[in-house]
Amino acid sequence: MTQAAKLIRVTYIALLILALLAPMLGLYPVFVMKLLCFAIFACAFNLLLGFTGLLSFGHAAFFGSAAYVTGWLIKSQGWTPELGIAAGVVASGLIGLVIGAVAIRRQGIYFAMITMALAQIVYFVCLQAPFTGGEDGLQGVPRGALFGLLSLESDTAMYYLVLAVFVACFLVISRIVHSPFGQVLKMIRENEPRAISLGYQVDRYKLLAFVLSAALAGLAGSLKTLVMGFATLSDVHWSMSGEVILMTLLGGVGTFFGPVFGAGIVNSLQNLLADKVGSWVTVIIGVIFVLCVLAFRKGVVGELQAWLERRRQAAAAKVVPTQP
Secondary structure, eight states, X not given: OOHHHHHHHHHHHHHHHHHHHGGGGTOOHHHXXXXXXXXXXXXXXXXXXXXXXXXXXXXXXXXXXXXXXXXXXXXXXXXXXXXXXXXXXXXXXXXXXXXXXXXXXXXXXHHHHHHHHHHHHHHHHHHHOTTTTGGGOBOOOOOOEETTTEEOOSHHHHHHHHHHHHHHHHHHHHHHHHSHHHHXXXXXXXXXXXXXXXXXXXXXXXXXXHHHHHHHHHHHHHHHHHXXXXXXXXXXXXXXXXXXXXXXXXXXXXXXXXXXXXXXXXXXXXXXXXHHHTTHHHHHHHXXXXXXXXXXXXXXXXXXXXXXXXXXXXXXXXXXXXXX
């Protein structure tokens, strides 16, 4: 194991310990839960952009639709939280299948515009559908009891559920990326014509990646509804798609921890500045994003990994091979 790999592993372990102790350290559980939900959302988006090379402007459709489905089933139909979350994930995955089947026929900016246009259709459905509450959204969604046994009304119990789901999602995405399927996705990202020439059915791989990303984004939306107790039109609005793009680029596209870091920065700034500068928080975050892109083209985590790699190569170059 290289020095950089050891450092990354130690960092992950330290962050996990910090997350486990967060409620005891006085950190506001609802804020940390919201951050973890958006971290899952950003990681799901990064699976599509960072490892497949597909830029979607419509990921809010999956995040928001799952939020509405979960909220409606739990509030109006009396479903338990695990069934509501599962239904939200399935719904977002099916919407992702429909949108992906249409969008992957195009590339580049055309792909991005198609995803945005179809996501706007989902937005207007959520605005007009009778069960969504229209502009008021779904309010007062109860957390219920997990499997009918463990009450989630306590912030502490809900926090550890969200943390467990986040860790599971992080590990699943890591496994996907390091699997043979993930290697094909990287090849498609780097050189799609080469992948086609090698006999891979590229469209099937891209569609599967799109559906997986949509389903994980839906999981984030479902959890967010349980945590906050409501689902609103802002969850499915195009600006939410812009936020997840910002989180991913700020942290580092194609890195594992980058989207998590980006989600933490964006949510922390919104939480700290919203009551002080109002709507200007968007401008401030935009300026920070521009400065980050100019100074850290690979994102904060991406640049840090590149720096560690340069150090490793420099240290290896100084080693003089011994003669037998």
